[in-house]
Amino acid sequence: MTDRVHAFTDDALGEHDAVALAALIRTGAASPEEVAEAALARAEAVNPRLNAIAYRSPRPRYAEPDSSGVWFGVPAFVKDNADVAGMPSRFGSAAITPHPAAADDRFTAQLLSTGVTVLGKTTLPEFGFISSTEFETGEPTRNPWDTGRTVGGSSGGSAAMVAAGVVPVAHGNDGGGSLRIPAACAGLVSLKPSRFRHLDNAQARQLPIKLVSEGVLSRSVRDQAVYHAAAEKYWRNPKLPPIGTVEGPSARTLRIGLLTTSANGRQPDAATLAAVTATAAILESAGHTIEPMDSPVAPRLVEDFLQYWGFLAQMSGVTGKLSHGRSFDAARLDAFTKGLAASFRRRLLSTPGALYRLNKARADYDTVLTRYDAILSPVLTHATPELGYLRPGVPYDELIERVTNFVGYTPINNVTGSPSIAVPAGLTETGLPVGVMLSGAYGGERTLLELGFLLEAQAPFPRIAAATTGS
Template sequence: MHAFRDDALGEHDAVGLAAAIRRGQVGADEAARAAAERVREVEGRLHAVQVHVDSPRPATGGPGLLTGVPVFVKDNSDHRGLPTGHGSAAFTPRVATQHAPFVRQFLSSGVTVLGKTRLPEFGFSPSTEYEGDAEPVRNPWHTGHSAGGSSGGSAALVASGAVPIAHANDGGGSIRIPAAACGLVGLKPTRGRVVANAQSRRLPLDLVNDGILSRSVRDTATFLAAAERYWRNPDLPRLGLVEGPSGRRLRIGLLLDSPAGAHTDDATRAAVTETATALERLGHTVEPVEPALDPRFADDFLTYWGLLAFLIGATGRSFGPDFDHRRMDGLSRGLRAAYLADWRRTPGVLRRLGRTKEAYAAAFRGHDLLLSPVLAHTTPAIGHLSPSLPYAELIERILAYVAFTPIDNVVGTPSLSLPSARATDGGLPIGVMFSGRPGAERTLLEIAFQLEAERPFRRIQDL
């Protein structure tokens, strides 16, 4: 299910479209209208959009690297004049009176916001599905399958060609999971690389990083360069605009099974192994590595996840005066109840999660990057991760699926999902993941450019 056609957007990525707008070949308003028409074409089957902007206009201010590119903002971030619903039926969304800090940074690149995309409730699930009669967000490569989560709405729109890029954020894999499910590029930046939102700064452990989903490496690189023009963290190395691979030969650690204990399925294992072989042909050294994580890591991360659900339930009236935690979905309620039954573990959990960076850093000794699966198995069918399932069954399925991505959120390291050359028997994309030391976005982008040139990403419009 895609909307690629011969219109103002054509087959441009965001960088190509912005260049056409600068040259006067396409008007920004024309691009916005074409994107809005594409969204209308796919939305009836993908169900990716939460709210539309009535009259989208390019961001004001000086020219940016992405001026005129039509985009969507994920519906857990405030955009002035639009309601923020967080994917939840537990309250009535209120219209935001100002932009969230990251949204201001995103707008500084010159993009045109067309609306907001759907996510699972409070971004907790790796699949954008709901209780009751609400339609799930569907994968444009196969609408019977999940588009991933929590940035599933953004991923579906970008993969289908409705917009070139869209906002996403990642607190346990929520950029990289939908990127893998939908055949996209998804980079979770280093903690502190982009502006943090107020909620993140108040948490005992900040897991969430904002970014985008894109169809090309250069779009992600250009977004990061634009973000740095707006604000640069002086504690991280300057990034600038990365425009291609370097000639550097890297030592890359290979991880096939999750250190949290989940086993990788055959198709995913083959995709990662084939990527390792391609890297070796390009002159890199790839060798097995096994990060020595605390065996309690998965349980500790789940407890922290439950703490977040508890805090939302306890402070929900900040979302809206009619907030009722009893109307939270089955996953949120289950996480909250599990935390309340075991809350005394919290101090030990926070200490152990804080020490994860030491074990993870050891895996990088002698290595520039780590290569692993994004997920332990390929993209599931709609319903496999439904919040309507009994909590114990649902959480077991989530832990067997999301077995690699949370480590980088806990440690704060940058991590990138790329489409592999391999697909499932049903034609669905399979992602592979590269992770680096703090501040290593340049190295991640350079290896991504090299793989994109060596093994061009599959295109949905070629099916």
């Protein structure tokens, strides 16, 4: 029997998503203070087992009382790689001596415009470089569905808090799958928006190729739809078509490519393939055309992505004092970050070619997407592994092979800048969540949300409280 843990109970939060909770607050049936108190009590009950909170604020940060935000009073957490004024940012790294941020970063302000109450910061692996929220030393962040398993990464702490019912939504970002991977591991929904859809935080603005997109993790598709529409009201990129208000499936019939082979040629395990096949059947029964397809990008993408990832690891050490203060200690970077950087240095001369091909991948992807309205694929090649399998202390060559074999689908969208949504698609025989992914053309978030609504209606997402028999 898996060791599940959750905080759902008969309090002010109930099992509400953010939309429902905000409605209660607007009508006076609940107050921001009441729901924040309930969320903190839930955190106190489960975080000792999950280790998902990097920093708990001594006082919740409430939105102004006259806030018109759609989620006014809804409690949430911010991932610990985004600055919130007065709260430290450690980026999951022992190399950083944390100090309170002087101001909100640009995206943080966009997030806060929704009216959420910030309770603190959530855990991530060092600089978000690995797909499991584990650390070379110290306790890992655990998966509420099975505390012996990883909750994925890098937005693992946020995923754990939402899946366990502590808060209905939490911030995350995605530079190689860091929203969608933990969503799949924890039975959640998350939309990685198109490149430049929303404002960026400081770290993302420094990248030669912008991989990172900001978003949230939630338990419902409508929370994703409402969030991205609200974020656009704060700031909208005029070069992209607006997402607007999405409230359910569309009547349009679509041509959807079915992609089962990962970018590095791996096949999904039986449970993942079954989930994708069942999802394809749901979409087909709704009138959509499903057509098997090959990868929309060249096979070299994985190797080139790793070279660029290594460049980012190298720069994390080289520019650490400039980015994080004079107390930054590169000697304390974890073994995986050091391994990525060393790999980059060994293949330094291949970097210009890798950057050229990564930039070209956008055009290749766009050409393929002229034939399809969306792509259906797994999120991951296999079920979430046991803790330790992806721990930074595993020898680098072995670990990087494990990572690339686990994460074979999500980086495509970061490289090409295209949007992608992860939604739950049932449970394995041992009760672990399985996620599927729908990816679209650049600027095509609306189509993905409409498909997400359809899947949620036709195959309601598993609920951890209903599945729990122990805790």
